[in-house]
Amino acid sequence: MTQPSSAEHVEPPLVELRRIDVAFGGVHAVDDVTVNLYPGEVVALVGGNGAGKTTLIKTLSGAHRADSGAILIDGEPVNIATPRDAKALGIETIYQTLALADNIDTPGNMFLGRELTTPWKTLDDSAMEDATRKVMGRLNPKFTNFKASVSSLSGGQRQSVAIARAVHFNARILIMDEPTAALGPAETAQVADLIRQLKQEGIGIFLISHDIHDVFDLADRISVMLQGKLVGTVDKDDVTIDEVLAMIIIGKLPGEVTRKELEELHG
């Protein structure tokens, strides 16, 4: 039940999650959900607790396998069984917990699992530090503390390390799970700038957030889930915040919801 987006697209979407189904025991955490994403756009995935958005996105990031349905990249079906598979396809994920190892420094975290080695198979720490400096320089020029372990960095700096990791490895598809949840306003603005920068580079971003204002600030389209099912996908420009809230809480599309119900949301 996808409403046509305002932009005209002839090429296939960058990513399409088609009819994804994930069940735990008899419970459908994700029930026949289809969403897609085009290059250079941000699609926000919103919904209440237990809506299934994290589970859905895990099928794309390789952290969980879908029970049925297909994932298509550039229109071609792909098989994503592990996080490595996802990364190989250019899908990078920034988890809510950031997945940073606190006892390791920034370059080490950047390359975790994908370390650069010398011809003698030892870690090439200098090359990794060099690459890290370059990519951090683009995203966060004020950052200079490359030798300390990431536990001593601020929340915003840690976030930028996680994003830099995704960017460095030429992600085409970025999944961001609650990127601003633990950040203050200044740092949230920083992250917002970063996201805009990435959009301009043609990267497609799935954004999971519970902050409706952030969503309206950053997203182009919004897909709403409720209890495992997709309520609908709307263009941000076509709806109000209340209408989206109605989708999240009641599950009714903007065309179906009454004014009375919208008022009751704030009651």
Added chain:
Amino acid sequence: MSDTRVAERAAEPAAPSRPRRNLAGRLLRATEVDTRLLGMIVALAVIWVIFNIFSGGTFLTARNLWNLSVQTAVVAIMATGMVLVIVSRNIDLSVGSMLGMVGMAIAILQSEILPDWLGFNHWAIWIIAVVVAIALGALVGGFQGFVVAYAGVPSFIVTLGGLLMWRGVAWAMASGRTIAPMDGTFQILGGGARGSIGSRASWLVAILGCLGAIAMLVSARRQRRRFGFPLRPMWAEVTMGASGCGVILASVYVLNHYFKPAGLAEGRTDIAFGIAVPVLITLGVAMAMTFFANRTKFGRYVFAIGGNPEAAELGGINTRWMVVRTFMVMGILVGIAAVVQVARLNAATTGLGTLAELYVIAAAVIGGTSFSGGIGTIPGAVLGALVMQSLQSGMVLIRIEAAYQDIIVGIVLVIAVGIDTVYRRRMTT
């Protein structure tokens, strides 16, 4: 160059504030040396001086320090592996019993099985014994690691079971008998009368060590320059090179002044023992383990798993296989330690290695390894072993009763870890 240095200082968010004029502070920051490691060296020096005073000058003799170096070997070798085990958020309580079992196996091999096939004092006996020790250790360690990683049983339980089982196996192998003596060449691996390399070879090792340390400093500096990273000030580099060389040369000087008694040296009194073979083995093991921990993917992944197991998984690291390998490495080190211990004692008893796991864990922890995982150093563990052995040997030297020895060692352990905990808390708040 000074601009980047200033910028770096400005950007450091959590550096402890010290007045810039403080020489010690500047020295520490410039050399980038871990203050904790330095603290341990100071503590060791203090212990040595105290014991020297109370023993009437006997503790700091060449002979006692030579003995100390050999006595530390067994625990130090195993402690290097225990660091990785604890870093990865596991524990291995079975190392003492494993040592007893492996020791008993190679003793029986040498004194009962191989002589039947090859005859006594065959040149290959010691080689076979060492290979079997390492293989058996790897097998047992790998098995324990497998149960931890793939069956999901907590390592505390698996290795507690091992502690009980392997001791029983050690007993069963020889029905409780003591097995002695060992092959002649094998004994050399344990030190003793013939188990050192002499003064000339020791000086050679010292010079190589010194050159190696300087080469590492030079290479690190070159790498930094190549990438345009901030360099350490020249005076700091020189200080580090000089201290490193100094320590190496001083140690070898001491070991070269423990002279063989006339009875062992055909009447001469100027032939020095030099570095003992078990000490060489320990140093080799420590260097290899430090290399693995810092410069290979294996080491990096062990630390990652300890720091954040979930991040490691999501990074695509096969955490289960890593755990198996960590325990396998521990097992190999136990095998090497068993070789040294049996060679030194020239016998294997069923009680060999009893309680060793406690000393090994204590050495790792005193050396800075944290039970919460992700933090630990190999050189620290070796120093920790040296601290523990200095305490124990020193106390025998000054005639402290066995019961009081245990009390003192326990108190020191708690104090050392307590200081470490407070230090860490201050560094992160």
Added chain:
Amino acid sequence: MLNRRLMVVLAAIAILVAACGDGDTTTTAADGATTTAADGATTTAGEDLVIGVSWNNFNEPRWANFDEPAIQEALAAVGASYISTDAGSSADQQLADVENLITQGADALIILAQDGTAILPAVQSALDQGIPVVAYDRLIENAGALYVTFDNVEVGRAEARVIFDLVPTGTYAIIKGNQADANADFLRAGFEDVIGEAVAAGDITICCETYTDNWDTALAQTEMEQFLTQEDNAIDAVLSENDGMATGVVAALEAVGLAGSVPVSGQDADFPALNRVALGTQAVSVWKDARELGKAAGEAAIALAQGSALGDVPSTIIFDSPGGNAMTSILLTPIPITSDNLNLVVDAGWISVDELCQNVASGTVGVCP
């Protein structure tokens, strides 16, 4: 007619039951009217006896290799059954083990105490339940128990005599066993009996003396190394309370080239020690033929289980313990083995010539080829 037949049959059955049923006419110990156990033809059939043995720890070589088989043989001679427990060096565990053996129906207990004081409650409890106790090798301060041991003070004297003969004046080091083990002090008392006078007269100086946790071999090596360091190798003789520790002592001496020139003592006659005696690196190992000990304890246990009074068990004397108890004891005589009488251990089948003579140069020792 039928009634009378029935009555005869019932009566016959009744007589049969009465005759066969109660095989052990266990007379109480109080009146002392019993027969001895030795030949098995007793009022209590040997087959019905269960003897329980509580070991402290099977890690010492001798228990499993010599003591246990000997006890089992003595029991098998009368057809008695053998049950046992291993306390794994834990005094607490041993308390539970003793209870366990009683529950399993032991008629008498043989206890090798991990801690002679800690075991007292269990011993008293057994005696109260009418189950006789044999204190095996290690003293238990309860006059109701039979103490079967080698005279440990005599072992100490035997060790010291050999060393004192070789080194009447000079510096001695003494390596003792576990501090909590009464035997360590008995042995030390034996040493004192022999060298005490010389020490008082100043002919002998004891430079170094220490207990060793768990009689541990490796620990003894470190202790000896420290002593040698402190005395700068000027030690003339070493009294080591057992062979296990002597292994460590000799290793330390070997490292400074003093093995063979500094006499070392030991006890247990374990095979590496006897080999060292043959090689000349150990002066004496006091042989306590543990088979004799096991046999004596086994036979005594059987006698007690069949109702003998303590004093009626053959070969007992009264030994005044350090705790002031008049212990009824069987004290066996230990034999010091030196290079002069190695043939004894070979002839008795204790050790083979091959094991004894490993690495021994031919012609140096009579019994070796």
